[in-house]
Amino acid sequence: MIRVRFAVAPVGNLSISSARIALANDLLGRRGNGQMLLRLDDLDAERSRPAQVDQIIRDLRWLGIDWHCSFRQSERMAVYQPAIDRLIGDKLLYPCFESEQELMAKREFRRKRNQPPIYDRAMLSLTAKQRQDAEAGGKRPHWRLKLSGRTLQWNDLILGPRQAALSAVSDPVLVRPDGHPTPILASVVDDLDFATTDIIRGDDSTGNTAIQIELFEVLGGTRKPRFGHVPALSDEPKAGRRRTGNAPLRGLRHDGIEPVVLAAWLCGKGAPYGDPLTLDELARRLQPADFAASRFDAAALLRINRCVLGKLDFTAVADRLPPGATEDFWLAIRGSLDLLDEARVWWNVVSGIIVPPGIEGARDLLLTAGTLLPPEPWESAVWDTWIAALRRHTGRPENALLPPLRLALTGDDTGPDLAYLLPLIGRSRALSRLAIAAA
Incomplete structure (x- = not known):
């Protein structure tokens, strides 16, 4: 059975x-037909924020994502210790006593000589006496994994064939001086313990893949998962930037992007004028390579969202509209919204107070429009009645009357059909705005 996991550190908002x-x-x-686990990478107690866990879960649930179970790495220290003991017993971990300042000086020394900043393995020659003296002086070691130096190859589920030479990377620190495992080791132990079959993660973790493959072989033998790495999103093609991808998901959520739209778009299945697919439908059509693209086209996302909003019934959005908003209001505006949050602007247009701008050269037309505005109560066809009277009185075609009337009544030169907005605005507001715009 396929078993995957999503690992997230609760140190901030969930990014796109x-x-x-x-x-x-x-x-x-x-x-x-497998299972997904949610793993909370909270080993860094100083940076982890318990409050962020609830926010991350809300964001994931909003997107429609579900999981079989969840766990926190901070609660699994006892599980990691046997792996640490085994690696030390097999002499695959060796103690190191250099301070961070000493390591920085070594890296700078190699940089000045145009050498790769790889750890020099000086601590491998540490004698028992030197270690005893260091510990007696109050130093506690961190522990590095002695890499084999071989070249490892794997077929990335998303990026295709990959390889990495372990001789080109530093022996990684797997245990901190306080005895706690680093994420590289804890992740492998977790994946073995929970029988993870496929690891899909960000491409910023690609550098650790060869190291972890070697760790899987040491700790799990043939139990090695498949790897796939998802490129970070950028709003510029081939730019490698993370401006868009690093933005919080909750921003799109609060602005009114529909989750089904975002889900389809994030995996490359967004159809500009088609109905977005459910997650189950997306899963049936999914190929891992669909996630290889890194371009986040915000304009296209808005186009799709507008299309979807334009088809939603009132019941699907009623609890997210401004208090008091009616079904007639929703039907009037739904085809003109890129984001659901824009409904608040139009609710103010039809029920609040706006100050339209003065419209140069339109004074006589607007005053005439006010005198010809039919008395209430209004029928649904009041716009047609009014515009027909204006056309007869002024001799102007409707396309010449529409721009100044729209700007006067709504304060904007684009928006929903005035035939639907006018009955919602009402005669009193309409007269007041026409007079203000004509002044």
Whole structure:
């Protein structure tokens, strides 16, 4: 059975790129009738924020993502210790006593000589006496994994064939001086313990993949998962930037992007004028390579969202509209919104107070429009009645009357059909705005 996991550190808001990784895992699990686990990487107690966990969960649930179970790494220290003991017993971990300042000086020394900033393994020659003296002086070691130096190859589920030479990277620190594991080791132990079959994560973790493959072989033998790396999102093609991808998901959520739209778009299945697919439908059509693209086209996302909003019934959005908003209001505006949050602007147009701008050269027309505005109560065809009277009185075609009337009544030169807005605005507001715009 396929088993995937989404790992997230509760140190801030869930980003759009992280949500995309969660989505990739969720869909891969659904496609294989498998399970997804939610892992909270909270080993860094100083940076982890318990309050962020609830926010991350809300964002994931909003996107439609679900998981079989969840766990915190901070609660699994006892599980990591046997792996640490085994690696030390097999002499695959060796103690190091250099301070961070000493390590920085070594890296700078190699940089000045145009050498790669790889750890020099000086501590491998540490004698028992030197270690005893260091510990007697109050130093506590961190522990590095002695890499084999071989070249490892794997077929990335998203990026295709990959390889990495372990001789080109530093022996990684797997245990901190306080005895706690680093994320590289804890992640491997977790994946072995929970029988993870496929690891889908961000491409910023690609550098650790070869190291972790070697760790899987040491600790799990043949139990090695498949890897896939999702590129970070950028709003510029081939720019490698993370401006868009690093933005919080909750921003799109609060602005009114529909979750089904965002989910389809994040995995490359957004159809500009078609109905977006459900997560189950996306899973059936999903190929991991769909996540290889890194371009986030915000304009296209808005176009799709507008199309979807224009088809939603009032019941689907009623609890997210401004208090007092009616079904007639929603039907009037739904085809003109890029984001649901824009409904608040139009609710103010039809029920609040706006000050339209003065419209140069339109004074006589606007005053005439006010005198010809039919008395209430209004029928639904009041706009047609009014515009027909204006056309007869002024001799102007409707397309010449519409721009100044729209600007006077709504304060904007674009927007929903005035035939639907006018009955919602009402005669009193309409007269007042026409007079203000004509002044």
